[in-house]
Amino acid sequence: MSETVAAPITARPAGARKTLLLKTIGALALGVVVFLLPLYLSSQYLLVLMWVFTGAVGAMGLTMLIGQAGQLSLAHSFFVLVGGVSYAVYASPGDKDTIGFGLPTLLALVLAVVTTGLVGALFAPISGRLRGIYLGVASLSLVFLGFWLANQLPSIAGSASSGRYAPSLKLPGFDFGEQNPSLYVLNVEIGSAERSFWLFAALTALAYVAGRGALSGRVGRGWRAVRDNEAMATVMGVSVVRQKATAFAVSSAYAGLAGVMVVWWYSGLMKPDEAVDFGTYGTTVAISYLAMCVIGGLGSLGGSILGAAIVFGLPQLLPLLNGSTSAGSLSGTAFTPVVITNLIFGALIVLIIMFEPRGFAGLGQRIVRLVRR
Amino acid sequence: MTATPAAASPPAATRNVKPLQIEDISVRFGGILALDSVSFTVAPGTIHALIGPNGAGKSTCFNAITRIYPLASGRILLGDNDLASVPGHRIASLGVGRAFQNLALVDSATVIDNVMLGRYSLTKGGFLSYAVRAPWTMKSERRHADRAAEICDFLGVGQHLHRPAGMLSYGDQKRVDIARALAVEPTILLLDEPAAGMNASETAEMSELIRDIRDELGISILLVEHDMGLVMGIADRVTVLDFGRRLADDVPAAVQKDPEVIRAYLGSDDDERQETP
Numbered sequence: 195m196s197e198t199v200a201a202p203i204t205a206r207p208a209g210a211r212k213t214l215l216l217k218t219i220g221a222l223a224l225g226v227v228v229f230l231l232p233l234y235l236s237s238q239y240l241l242v243l244m245w246v247f248t249g250a251v252g253a254m255g256l257t258m259l260i261g262q263a264g265q266l267s268l269a270h271s272f273f274v275l276v277g278g279v280s281y282a283v284y285a286s287p288g289d290k291d292t293i294g295f296g297l298p299t300l301l302a303l304v305l306a307v308v309t310t311g312l313v314g315a316l317f318a319p320i321s322g323r324l325r326g327i328y329l330g331v332a333s334l335s336l337v338f339l340g341f342w343l344a345n346q347l348p349s350i351a352g353s354a355s356s357g358r359y360a361p362s363l364k365l366p367g368f369d370f371g372e373q374n375p376s377l378y379v380l381n382v383e384i385g386s387a388e389r390s391f392w393l394f395a396a397l398t399a400l401a402y403v404a405g406r407g408a409l410s411g412r413v414g415r416g417w418r419a420v421r422d423n424e425a426m427a428t429v430m431g432v433s434v435v436r437q438k439a440t441a442f443a444v445s446s447a448y449a450g451l452a453g454v455m456v457v458w459w460y461s462g463l464m465k466p467d468e469a470v471d472f473g474t475y476g477t478t479v480a481i482s483y484l485a486m487c488v489i490g491g492l493g494s495l496g497g498s499i500l501g502a503a504i505v506f507g508l509p510q511l512l513p514l515l516n517g518s519t520s521a522g523s524l525s526g527t528a529f530t531p532v533v534i535t536n537l538i539f540g541a542l543i544v545l546i547i548m549f550e551p552r553g554f555a556g557l558g559q560r561i562v563r564l565v566r567r
Numbered sequence: 568m569t570a571t572p573a574a575a576s577p578p579a580a581t582r583n584v585k586p587l588q589i590e591d592i593s594v595r596f597g598g599i600l601a602l603d604s605v606s607f608t609v610a611p612g613t614i615h616a617l618i619g620p621n622g623a624g625k626s627t628c629f630n631a632i633t634r635i636y637p638l639a640s641g642r643i644l645l646g647d648n649d650l651a652s653v654p655g656h657r658i659a660s661l662g663v664g665r666a667f668q669n670l671a672l673v674d675s676a677t678v679i680d681n682v683m684l685g686r687y688s689l690t691k692g693g694f695l696s697y698a699v700r701a702p703w704t705m706k707s708e709r710r711h712a713d714r715a716a717e718i719c720d721f722l723g724v725g726q727h728l729h730r731p732a733g734m735l736s737y738g739d740q741k742r743v744d745i746a747r748a749l750a751v752e753p754t755i756l757l758l759d760e761p762a763a764g765m766n767a768s769e770t771a772e773m774s775e776l777i778r779d780i781r782d783e784l785g786i787s788i789l790l791v792e793h794d795m796g797l798v799m800g801i802a803d804r805v806t807v808l809d810f811g812r813r814l815a816d817d818v819p820a821a822v823q824k825d826p827e828v829i830r831a832y833l834g835s836d837d838d839e840r841q842e843t844p
C-alpha cells in the first residue's frame with residue numbers, strides 16, 4: 195500500500211482535536227465530581243448509585259448485543275448469576291459446605307468475567323441458529339436453567355436460604371472492604387462505602403471506555419454489518435457465526451462483571467433466588483435489563499447508564515426521598531416504590547417505542563442537533 | 568471526477584489481477600434453475616458486462632460468485648483459487664469486492680465507518696485490542712481510515728465522511744457502496760446496477776467513474792447494468808443471460824447484432840414470456 199506520511203489525516207477532520215479536548219475536559223470534570231460524591235452523600239444514596247452502576251455495566255453488555263450485533267437475549271440475569279457464582283468460587287477460601295479456591299480477589303474478578311464470557315460463547319451454537327424473538331425465548335430458558343442449577347448446587351452457588359460469602363476486592367495497599375479506615379479525604383473518613391463507590395464508578399467507566407473502543411472499531415463495524423445484512427457482512431469478510439458468538443461472549447462477560455458487582459453490593463453475599471420470577475437473578479431482572487437498553491436507546495452505551503438510573507435507581511431512590519418516617523404510609527397502599535417505578539418505566543418503554551425508538555440516546559442526538567442549528 | 572486517482576491507487580502492478588473463470592455453473596431454487604450451465608471468463612483488467620432482462624439470473628450469478636447461493640454444479644475460479652473451496656467470508660480476502668443492487672449500507676453508521684467495513688479482512692484485532700486501544704491496533708486503524716478516506720475522495724463522497732450513510736442521496740449512497748467494495752482492495756469488482764435510478768448526467772458520471780476504476784487501479788470489473796448506452800459504451804466484453812442460460816458472449820458490437828439477443832430484449836414485454844420458466 196502506498197503511503198504518504200505528510201498527507202493530512204482526512205478521516206479525522208480538523209475539528210476532531212477540539213472535540214477530543216472538550217471530551218477530555220468533560221471526562222475529567224465528571225471524574226472529579228464522582229470522586230467527591232462520597233464525601234457529600236450519605237451511604238444510603240451511595241448504595242443507590244452503586245446499584246445503578248451495577249445495572250449500567252450489565253445493560254452496556256446487553257445493549258451491545260441487541261443494538262449493535264442484532265441479537266435478542268433475555269438471559270442476561272442468568273449471566274449475572276454466573277458471574278457472581280464464579281467470583282464466589284474463585285475468591286472465597288471455601289469451607290465444609292462450599293467449594294472455593296481462595297484466589298487473590300483481583301485475579302478472581304478477572305477469572306469470573308472470563309468464565310462468564312466463555313459460558314456465553316457456549317451458547318453460540320444456539321444463538322447462531324435462532325433469530326429475533328425465537329432467540330429471546332430460547333435464551334430465557336437459561337434463566338430457568340440457572341435457577342434450577344443454583345438451587346441444586348448449594349456447595350457452589352450457596353444455599354438459597356443463607357447463601358455464601360465472597361470477599362471484597364483487595365488491591366495491594368488498598369482494601370475496598372476496609373473496616374477500620376485510616377484514610378481521610380477532606381476530613382471525611384473513607385470507609386468501605388466510599389471505597390466501594392469509587393470502585394463501582396471506576397468499573398463502570400472502564401466498561402464504558404472499553405465498549406466505546408470496540409464499537410467504534412473493527413469489531414463494532416462487523417457487528418453492525420451482521421445486524422443489518424448478514425449476506426453483505428459475509429461478502430465484506432465478516433464471519434457471521436464467529437461475530438455472533440463474540441457478541442454473545444462479550445455481552446455475557448459484561449453481565450459477569452455486573453454479577454461480581456451484585457455480590458459486592460450485597461456486602462459479599464452470593465445467594466441464589468428462592469423463586470425464578472422474583473429476586474436478583476430471575477426473569478424480572480432479565481426483563482429489567484432489556485428495559486434499560488430500550489429506555490437508553492438500543493445500542494447506546496451512555497443510554498444504558500441512563501436506563502439503569504431509571505430502572506434500577508428509581509425503586510431504591512423513591513423510598514429514601516419519601517423519608518423513613520412516612521415509609522409505612524406508602525407501603526400500606528398498593529403503590530409501593532417498586533410498583534411506581536414499574537409503572538414509570540413501563541410507560542416510558544411504550545412512549546419510546548411509539549415516539550423515539552432510539553430511546554434517550556436518540557432524544558439526546560435530536561437536542562444536540564437543535565442546539566447546533 | 569476531480570479526485571486524485573493517482574494517489575488513491577496503489578500501482579496497478581502490485582495487484583496481481585487474475586482472470587475470473589465461471590465454468591458451467593448452475594444454481595437451483597427448488598424447482599427453478601436460476602442459472603443453467605453458465606460459463607464465461609472475465610479477462611484481467613477488463614470491464615465485462617453481464618446483461619439480460621429482469622430475472623435473467625444476473626444477481627444470482629453475483630450471489631454464486633460471492634458464495635451467498637450454493638452452486639448446484641460447476642466451478643468458479645479466480646486465478647488458481649476455487650472460490651467454492653473457501654468459506655464465504657474469505658472471498659473478500661481473495662480479492663473480490665462487491666457493490667449491491669439494493670443498497671446494503673449500514674444506514675445508521677457514518678460513511679467512513681461503512682467504507683472501513685471493506686477493510687475488515689485486511690485488518691486484525693478483536694474486542695480486547697480495540698477495548699484497550701492497543702497502540703499498534705490504533706495505528707493500523709488510522710492508516711486504513713486514511714486509505715478509506717482516499718477511496719471516498721476518489722468516488723466523490725469525501726465530503727460526507729462523518730455523516731450517517733442513510734442520510735445521503737441515493738446516488739451518493741451508491742457511490743459509498745462502491746467505495747466500500749473498493750476498500751477491499753479487490754482484483755475483481757462486482758457492480759450490480761450501479762446506475763440504477765440515476766438520471767442521464769449521473770449515469771454519464773458513473774460510466775466515467777467505472778472506466779477510471781479500471782484504468783487507475785487496473786482491476787477487472789464485472790458489471791450488471793440495464794442501461795444499454797452505458798454498457799455498450801464502456802464494456803470490453805458482454806455476456807447475455809436470459810432465463811438463466813447464456814445467450815451470447817462477445818464484444819459489444821457483435822452482441823448488439825446477435826438476433827437471439829435482440830429477440831430476448833424485444834420480446835421481454837410479451838405475455839408468453841412471463842409463463843414459460
Ligand SMILES: Nc1ncnc2c1ncn2[C@@H]1O[C@H](COP(=O)(O)OP(=O)(O)OP(=O)(O)O)[C@@H](O)[C@H]1O
Nearest residue numbers: 596599601619620621622623624625626627628668
Ligand atoms: N433467494 C431466491 N429464492 C428463490 N428464487 C430466487 C432467489 N433469488 C433469485 N431467485 C430467482 O432467480 C431468478 C433470477 O433472479 P435474479 O435476481 O438473479 O435476476 P436478475 O437478473 O438480477 O434480475 P434484475 O435485473 O431484476 O435484478 C428469478 O426468477 C428469481 O425469482
Ligand SMILES: [Mg+2]
Nearest residue numbers: 625626627668
Ligand atoms: Mg438483479
